[in-house]
Amino acid sequence: MNPIKLKPIAAVLAVILLSGAGFALYTPASRAADGKKAEAAKPALTVTTALPVASRLPIKLAANGNVAAWQEASVGSEANGLRLTEVRVNVGDSVKAGQVLAVFSADSVNADLAQARAALQEAEANAAEAAANAARARTLQSTGALSAQQISQYQTAEQTANARIASARAAVASQQLRLKHTQVLAPDSGVISARSATVGAVVGAGTELFRMIRQGRLEWRAEVTAADLRQLRIGTSAVVKAANGTEATGKVRMVAPTVDPQTRYALVYVDLPASATSAANAPFKAGMFASGQFELGASDAITVPQQAIVVRDGFSYVFRLNADQHVSQLKVKPGRRLADRIEVLDGIGPDTRVVVNGAGFLNDGDLVHHVAETAPAPAPVPAQAKAQAAARGAPAAR
Template structure:
């Protein structure tokens, strides 16, 4: 057999071909591995979520408003006596008083003297009328006999009438003085709470001067400001929940809706009766006249489509939910929300009752993300994005 002779050049070329072949095979393997890795990553779910369907619920229909708390009626108790000194003041701010209760007393010595004088004048007039009546009776008896002239008879009869008129005038004067004596006692015109006092012992009050102010019957009202568009929805008898600035909540009832609307603000007042605000009643007594309060009118209930609050996402000033598609990917839907009741949010438009919505982890999702759905019972305690 003939032996083949190899040269160094041939050996070098053969080695170069073998190394090139091995290098090409290695690069091809790495390229295929690198190409398969993104495909595997894209197939992995972005998040593990739970889903829900929109629920049909009956939500309370409420109308929010603001307004001031005021007295139902504030009575001004003034002085009817003129030029008398205030001798005693028995009521102070915050006191509960009853109708007819003595609040203050003026010095009555001068008026008592006037009463005594008027009484004496009455008795004098009554004595004179008796004398005039006797003279008139005799004149009538003698008139037929001609013993007295007609002029004398007429004078005696006129004197009787004049005496009777003086009795009536004296009696009226006595009644005036007795009324003045009664006015030295300032009494409460009704049950209520004293809200202001300007009476000072020793002061000489003029006629009509204010001494006290009183919240009649201790009744307060909330004067809510409602726009003209919302006004037709409120009816007398509706229930309202009022929250004062200190957090106190009370229930009230609409008594009256104002018949006019303010031409400047285009709002109308709704008068809501509140529980009696006597100081001995708590916590109603914590709502006081002059407070600013906010409240809500209960206008009944209406049907609504609701979703949990955690399913709603706020982005760029708009509200969204994520719908689960059959391919396990999600679509971002823009919705319009309405009322909130507890953890439920009303959705007015943007979804359908049969939609499957992401309930947990919606804030981590984007349009088209692939998700893994698990039952709510095995939902992870803390929803975290899956590792990419």
């Protein structure tokens, strides 16, 4: 046989012999050594765990809306063609019902009133004369000295004079009413929200001079969807937050009977407390935007610590600790939040032990080292603090 052809065959035989030798060298002792290495694998992280806790969480409905006046009153002028001589209030002033807000010039009205009173006196004098003539005519009626027509004329003159007295008295009352209208009075207690009155201006009847928030009451007009509207009732509590973060608790006064066909929202009217609206530095002002939550009661829920929820790719997960100290990533559906705990609606059971500290650094299947969470050490009592200070050589705090 050709020696050149034997070289490849010899190379193949050499490879087979080396492989067999390798398998022969992998003895049970070698396999035991590999197992010890696997057992000596280090955990990825040291973590703490917790079981879900059954809690009772409040049911709240969030909404947004505007703060507006409960009712606005328009205060106008009832005097026509008079000059405004005095304005006694300004925007932001609190007024009481019947308080004088502005004063018009009463010179022309006083002159007209004096003329009306003089006309009344003249009518009364003419009526007295007519009454005397009618009385004399009635005494002569039986004697025939006066004809029936003359007697009737005297009686008619008496009645006409009495009518002129009534007309003159009405004219006096009209002028007295004009004089009363020279003072603009507040129709109700409240806060002046707008002023257009200017001293020296001559305004016509019906011109608006002031606008006021009746009784200083404000309300929050929350916008609620039609689906959530059925959950609200008159008297439901609502926590409203102002622009500066101040919160106030109000009550639902009325639920709108209609829904806006454009936005599909309905208005819910919430009365705000006077303490948050009436003061000069009150946190709520008319026209302000505010957010709030309606308190609809409470319900049972399963909660986990906030640190146990890991958000990845837009989904929420928790890591379950298995018996072999490995973790499994579970997709959950979070719900309401209360302080540092979050409700879990779906994905775990009440006996699922989840990772708390370190959950954000884990991956599915990681080996972890589980330790019990230690409670913070209690603060030393004053006697212990003095003893510790004495041991350190420092003066104890008094």
